[in-house]
Amino acid sequence: MEALMAVVIGIFFAVSVYLMLSKHIIRILLGVTILGNAVNLLIFTAGRIVHAVPPIIGEGNDVPNRITANPLPQALILTAIVISFSFFAFLLVLAFRAYQELGTDDTDEMRIAEPENEPVPPLGY
Amino acid sequence: MIMHAPPLADWLVIAPIVLCIVVGAGLLCVRKTVAVHAAIAIAGLVLLVVLDAALLWHVANDGPVTMTMGRWLPPFGISFTVDLLGAVLALVSGIAALAAGLFGLVDVDDSGKRYGFFPFLFLLMAGVSGSFLTGDIFNLYVWFEVLLIASFGLLVLGSEQGQIDGATKYAFLNLVATTLFLIATAYLYAIFGTLNVADIAEKARAMDDTAPLATLGTLYLLAFGMKAAAFPVNFWLPASYHTPRIVASALFAGMLTKVGVYALVRTLVMLFPSERAELAPVIAVVAVLTMAVGAMGALAQSDIRRLLGYVVISGIGIMLVGVAVAGEGGIAGTVFYMAHSIVVMTALYVAAGMAARAVGAPLSITDLAGLYRSHPMLSALSLMLFLSVAGLPPFSGLWPKIMLVRSAIDAGSSWLGAAILVNGLLTTIAVGRVWVLAYWQPAPTPGMRREKPALAIEPGFWTEYLPLIILTGLSVVFGLFPEAMVSASQQAAVGILDPASYIHSVFPAGAVP
Amino acid sequence: MMRTLIFRTVAPYLTSLMLVFSVFVLLRGHNAPGGGFIGGLIAASAFAIYGIACGVSPVRRALRLHPTTIAGIGLLLGSVAGLISLFDGVPFMTGLWIYPHFFGVEVPLATVMLFDFGVYLVVTGTITAIALVLEEREGE
Numbered sequence: 001m002e003a004l005m006a007v008v009i010g011i012f013f014a015v016s017v018y019l020m021l022s023k024h025i026i027r028i029l030l031g032v033t034i035l036g037n038a039v040n041l042l043i044f045t046a047g048r049i050v051h052a053v054p055p056i057i058g059e060g061n062d063v064p065n066r067i068t069a070n071p072l073p074q075a076l077i078l079t080a081i082v083i084s085f086s087f088f089a090f091l092l093v094l095a096f097r098a099y100q101e102l103g104t105d106d107t108d109e110m111r112i113a114e115p116e117n118e119p120v121p122p123l124g125y
Numbered sequence: 126m127i128m129h130a131p132p133l134a135d136w137l138v139i140a141p142i143v144l145c146i147v148v149g150a151g152l153l154c155v156r157k158t159v160a161v162h163a164a165i166a167i168a169g170l171v172l173l174v175v176l177d178a179a180l181l182w183h184v185a186n187d188g189p190v191t192m193t194m195g196r197w198l199p200p201f202g203i204s205f206t207v208d209l210l211g212a213v214l215a216l217v218s219g220i221a222a223l224a225a226g227l228f229g230l231v232d233v234d235d236s237g238k239r240y241g242f243f244p245f246l247f248l249l250m251a252g253v254s255g256s257f258l259t260g261d262i263f264n265l266y267v268w269f270e271v272l273l274i275a276s277f278g279l280l281v282l283g284s285e286q287g288q289i290d291g292a293t294k295y296a297f298l299n300l301v302a303t304t305l306f307l308i309a310t311a312y313l314y315a316i317f318g319t320l321n322v323a324d325i326a327e328k329a330r331a332m333d334d335t336a337p338l339a340t341l342g343t344l345y346l347l348a349f350g351m352k353a354a355a356f357p358v359n360f361w362l363p364a365s366y367h368t369p370r371i372v373a374s375a376l377f378a379g380m381l382t383k384v385g386v387y388a389l390v391r392t393l394v395m396l397f398p399s400e401r402a403e404l405a406p407v408i409a410v411v412a413v414l415t416m417a418v419g420a421m422g423a424l425a426q427s428d429i430r431r432l433l434g435y436v437v438i439s440g441i442g443i444m445l446v447g448v449a450v451a452g453e454g455g456i457a458g459t460v461f462y463m464a465h466s467i468v469v470m471t472a473l474y475v476a477a478g479m480a481a482r483a484v485g486a487p488l489s490i491t492d493l494a495g496l497y498r499s500h501p502m503l504s505a506l507s508l509m510l511f512l513s514v515a516g517l518p519p520f521s522g523l524w525p526k527i528m529l530v531r532s533a534i535d536a537g538s539s540w541l542g543a544a545i546l547v548n549g550l551l552t553t554i555a556v557g558r559v560w561v562l563a564y565w566q567p568a569p570t571p572g573m574r575r576e577k578p579a580l581a582i583e584p585g586f587w588t589e590y591l592p593l594i595i596l597t598g599l600s601v602v603f604g605l606f607p608e609a610m611v612s613a614s615q616q617a618a619v620g621i622l623d624p625a626s627y628i629h630s631v632f633p634a635g636a637v638p
Numbered sequence: 639m640m641r642t643l644i645f646r647t648v649a650p651y652l653t654s655l656m657l658v659f660s661v662f663v664l665l666r667g668h669n670a671p672g673g674g675f676i677g678g679l680i681a682a683s684a685f686a687i688y689g690i691a692c693g694v695s696p697v698r699r700a701l702r703l704h705p706t707t708i709a710g711i712g713l714l715l716g717s718v719a720g721l722i723s724l725f726d727g728v729p730f731m732t733g734l735w736i737y738p739h740f741f742g743v744e745v746p747l748a749t750v751m752l753f754d755f756g757v758y759l760v761v762t763g764t765i766t767a768i769a770l771v772l773e774e775r776e777g778e
Contacts, residue, residue, distance in 0.1 A: 020301070025293065032300055039307050046315035073314070076263055080307060082675055083270045087300055089768045090277060094289070094296055096772065097281075101289045113291040113368050121427035122491055122562060130727035139730050147717045153710025194731040202729075241706065 005045045012038035025095045025105045032091070036084035040077045047073030131192055137180040138192045138205045141215060141254040144173055149247030159238045163230050166243040170223040173250065177216040184212040185613070189620070189630035191260060199631045200321035206260025208627050210460060210617040214387060215257040217464045220599065221379045221471040222250050224592035225372055228475045231589060232372045232482070237282050242372075245282075248275035249376060256384045260631060262310050263320045265388060269303050269352070276381060279373040280365065291368030298361035302351035306388075309344035316341065323631035325396050326624045335399060342400030345392045346408065353385030353441050356414040362438060363422060367430035371478030374430060378437045379471030383463050386444045390459060394451060395621045401451060408449035413544045416442030420551035429477050429488040429559060436473070436514060436556070439548055440466045446529050446541050454532030456618035461610055462525035465603060469514050469521065472596035476507045479593065480563070490559050495568030502590060504564040506597050511556040513600045516549045521603030524611060649691030656684035664758050674754035678761025685762075686769040694774045697766075705767035712759025719752035 012034055019031030047070040055068035099105050102112065148169035155161055184190055184207055193202040207215075226246060233242045252272025259265050276299075280292040314320060316337050317328050329338060351358040362382070366374050393401040401408075419439025426432040440462070447459030481488050483500050497504040513520030526545055533541035603610050620626060660680035667673030689697045701708070723732040733750045 025297075028297055032297065032304070035301070035304050039304055039311060042308060043311040043314065046311045076314070078675075079263070079267065083267070086274065086764065087270075089765065090274065091296055091300070093768055093771060094277075094281070094293055097284070098289050098293045101284075101286050107294075110290045110293065112287045113294075114364055119427065119491070121425065122558070131729050136724065136730070143717055143721065143730075146713060150710045150713035150717065154707050154714065156704065156707060156710070192729055194729055196728055196732045244710070 001049045002045060005041065005049065009038050009041050009045065012041065023106050023108055025098060025107065028107075029088070029091055029095055033084070033088055036080065036088075040080055040084075043073050043076050043080065134183055134187075135190055135192050137176065137183055138190050138207050138258060140176045141173055141180065141219070142251050142258065144169065144176060145247045145251035145254060149244045149251065152244040152247065153241065156239065156241060156244070159235050162238050162243050166226055166246070167223075167230070169247065170219070170226045170250075173254075174216070174219045174223050177212070177219040177254075180207060181209075181212040181216045184209055185616075189627045191630045193631075200319045200324040203264050204260040204321055204323070204631055205258050205264075206323065206627060206631055207258050208617065208620045208630075209613060210387070210390070210621060211257040213460065213464060213613055213617060214383070214467070215254050217467045218253050218257070218380050218383075219250070221467050221596065222246065222253075222376065224475065224595045225376050225379070225471055227588075227592040227595075228375065228478065229372045232370060232478055233282075237370065240282055241278065242282060245275045245278040246376070248272075249279065249380075251275075253380050253384060257387060260322045261320050262313060262322060262325070262392075265391075266303065266306055266310055269306065269384070269388075272381065272384065273299055273303060276373075276377060279376065280369045282370055282373060285368075287368045291365035295361050295365035298358075299352070302348055302358070305344065305348035305351065309341055309348055312337070312344065313341055321631065322391070322396065323624070323628040327628055329396050335403075338397055338400050339403060342393055342397045342404055345397075346389065346404060349385045349389040349392070350411065351385075353382045353389065353445075354415075354438050355411050355441055355445060356418055357411075359415065359418065359438055359441075363431060363434045366434040366437070367428060371430070371474055371481060374433075375471045375474035375478065378433065378474050379467045382437060382441055383467055386441065386448075386459070386463055389445075389448055390456065390621060394448060394456060395624055395627075398451075398622070401448070405449050405451070408445055409538065409541055412442045412445035412449050412541065414442070415439070415445060416544055416548040418442075420548050420555065423555035424551060427489050427491050429480070429490060429493075429563070430474070432490075432555060432559065433470070433473050433477060436552060437466075437470055439552060440470065440514075443526065443529065443545055443548065446533060446545060450529070450532050450536045450538065450541065451622070452532055452536060453615060453618045453622065454528050454535065456621055457611070457614040458525045458528030458532060460614035460617050461528060461607075462522075464610065464614070465513075465521040465525055465600070468596050468599050468603070469510055472510050472593060472600065473507075473514060475593050475596065476503065476510055479503055479589065480507070490562045493563035494566045496564040498567065503593075504560075506590075506593050507564060508560055509597050510600065511560050513597075513604065515553040515556055517553065519601070519604045521600040521607075523604060524607040525614075528611070646691050649688055653684045653688040656680055656687070660684065660758075660762075664754060667754060668748075668751060674757030675761055678758045679765060681758070681762040682765035682769060685766045686773070689770055689773045694770050697770060701766075705763045705770065707763070709760045709763025709767070712756045712761075712763060714756070715759065716753050716756030719749045719756060722749050722752075 016031045016035035016038060019027045019034065022028060050067060050069065052067045052069045055064065055071045057064050095105065102110055104110065148165065152162060152165060189206055189208040191204055191206045193199045193204045195202055229242060229246065249272050252268050252275055255268030255271060256265055259268060277292065277296055280295060281288050317325050319325060332338065354362040366377060416439050419435050419442055422435030423432050423439065426435060444459045444462050447455040477488060480496060480503065483496065483503065484493060509520060513522045516522035516526045526549065530542035530545050533539065660677045663672040663680060664674055664677030667677065685697055720731040722734060723730055726734055733748055735746055735748045737744050737746050
């Protein structure tokens, strides 16, 4: 199971890196989102995959009486999902604004903050 | 389950964070009533400084302090552990935030306040304080995201074309950096089965198998190097730091990169010392290249704000020397330099903002002239800051550089010390040129001088100069009376290199096996 | 803004149904799937749907408070939920329970629940704010 998950995660990483190498913001955005999902799967696999029951301690017990699933990776993934979701929402607005304000979604043409052919700074006093 | 009540003093551990969140949330609730923002925000920032100072006092007297959330026993609950390193940096960044907040009163207009400048400032400070005070790796990741989202908000304050452009690059590259951090944390969890810093420190020292740890160390170096803007992954910083309002630039330049260096010290030096030793040649080369890129970039710029962005990068290179050399002197030098850099970089951007207010944008050294004649006070303070950032006496930049150079020579890598000195020379030339051309050089002819633009708010002397005087004064105090800061950073370095007291504060009865 | 008659007729009912459902999901969340985050998302999508159907300004009028103010209140609630522990002498964010009786029925109330309300409001506020900004731009 871990091997299969590793292959899936690898595919996710490959796809996201390929998308992030693009010049277009919207593809980079999709790449970043897939990267986030790849990491979530990675955390899930890092918590070990076992045949187990949900981590709920039965009534009258102090400890679970069988091997339970590890709840911590799921809590971590939930946090990571929330964060990556809010970032996705923000970046979507930002990319949209950039497209409206700058008239392009090509990062090579976004040169407002760093214009090309700037004058050389003074070389003497 | 923790059965005893935590002493009231331990609440200081989370007090700065809770204060920032509560004040930020309160300000969000009264977002439209701009008139009350200033009073609430400044009161909140002053209280933040007081709480940070009390926390530092507590930690300096009683050693590292821990509070674990929700009555869980560590390592199962999320621990906040504060040692001297975190407490010193939290206090210094609190002071820098107070100065930036005071400057924000005059620099940010009503529309910026309505947009939420002060709530974002407090959210940013919650993220920064949280990063310095937490004792849990995943929690550190969460605080990184908090400060990142607050910095996005501050970046696009004003929504100009250049800001959107800069923010796009900043946002995507920083998001990739924090995702790398998360990847590294996933591997860390797979290897150790715990996320508590003290627990990991104990287990990493007992682990013989260093191959997975070397992977972890490398990943953390890459992720935090990117956050700190170290050389091959520094491109987001010069692309974005000059675009937002100057007060936002001041906050970013003061704190964000330093949080990256702090995380690097915390993980590489404290958690994985033997892996850091293996990576030391790489870190040393990165440090030198970062210094070179920073200094040369500063020399190549004529816009003052972009020039300052490169000065931030060259400072990161200097701090990385300490991480590369390690040892008590090296880490202490890095800690002191971080405190110095938080103060001075914030101050430099504030000074640039005041120059911009005096003459009107753009801030190019080819256009500016004669500031000394029209604004002697600003020019004097700026000169002090320029000397400080170049590492000349009697200001705060001198002592950490001496510590770093000496520890580099002691460790047998004199070339690192030489690199710091050459970098100091180049930085002196770059900032000296700014001062000579923009401040000292008389304006060509009276007719050529631009008319001073009419300002919306015409502040009094103290309102205008107080933030700059606080920060410059701090730099002078650090420079003239360095003993307290040197001994504090040396103690912090000892606590990082030998985390026994840190671990003891989390696990008073010995670690859980 | 979509001008199809069917959608515009259905949208108010759909919105109110989704809001009720979001509160249901929020309250259910303590021991069953659900909770503040998912409830907040449902509420935000309800407002987004209303905005798509009837325009953004009716949504802003109906909300009365600005979405970020709602988020601020939520953040405040969450912090207060953690700070209650201070007065009980337990570490920050400890879950504390009280069991008051209303009309003879025992109702368990907890700081955890208060925190969940905070999360619900934060998520509703921020996501609604973002969605409304996007829809406003669309309409121009």
